[in-house]
Amino acid sequence: MKRLKSLLLATVLCLGASFTMNAQAKVAHVDVNELISKMPAMLDAQKQLEKLSGTYDAEYKTMAEEYQNKIKKYDQEAATVGDAVNATRQTEVQDLVKRITDYRDNAQKELQKKEADMVKPLMDKIKASIAKVGKAKGYQYVLNLADLLLADGPDLTADIKKDLGF
Template identity: 30%
Template sequence: MKNLLKGAVIVMGLFAATSVANAQQKIGHINADEIFQQTAEFKTATATLKTLGETKQKEIEGMVSELQKKEKEANDLMLNQSEANKAETQTKLQTIGQEYQQMQARVQEVQKVAQEEVAKKQQELMAPIQTKVMNAINVVAKEKGYAYIFDTGSGAAVYYGGGDDVSADVKTKLGIK
């Protein structure tokens, strides 16, 4: 009986010690996307991507303009078609139709390639910024003794009942005012 009582006291002591240790873990939260978007590098990358997108869009618009000219040319031929030039007009319309289809396929290909280029450039520019922000979060967590930091912006934290918002510390670490 004494051994049973001693065992129960030891188990309760260990449970109490574990509860105290767990209660002392610091938990914080942050909105990493918000901080990510406030970095100078993000603003520069966004401007670069916007310029690239506009350049690609102008290129595609030029090609669409050429398509519209072909379409107008075909419409004009059809309007000016007569019995005397019917055979010649039909031959020209077939040629224009083939050129139009080729141009249309080229426009679609250029659009696809442009989207891929912009996506690749976005990944190339944004990945280092994400790494930099994550490294800053890790450094702040270690410096401040946090056991967990939940990202409230990504939905990774289903619930957080307070905790410390370490956004200001991470912004300071990144040089964001």
């Protein structure tokens, strides 16, 4: 009976040790932020976004100048025109403020949408490259460096850059 217990204990220990060895996965990390920031296509996308943002800013400034000029003119003429004209002008200024606010909000939304539309295919390309390089090197998990508290393992960032062609 003692021999059976010893044999059973030895078997359990051996199985436990083999499960522990098999449970250790190969893990590496990659700096996705570095990849996306240095990717040539992303640099081009940023230039396009800056150009679009400049266009929106110029239009916004024009609208703001129009508002300032109307306010100045209406303030100067307020005492010489009737209450009906002043009320009409006040409504006109409120409409202009609403137009300016709506324009600014829509411009921000358009810029965010454009950025998301440009970044998504690039991120998909990066993810595909990470999967390809990770599998080729035998890693079961590849983690993003930004999400790690400790990154004391293989860094695949350079390999991913090479695979992406930059």
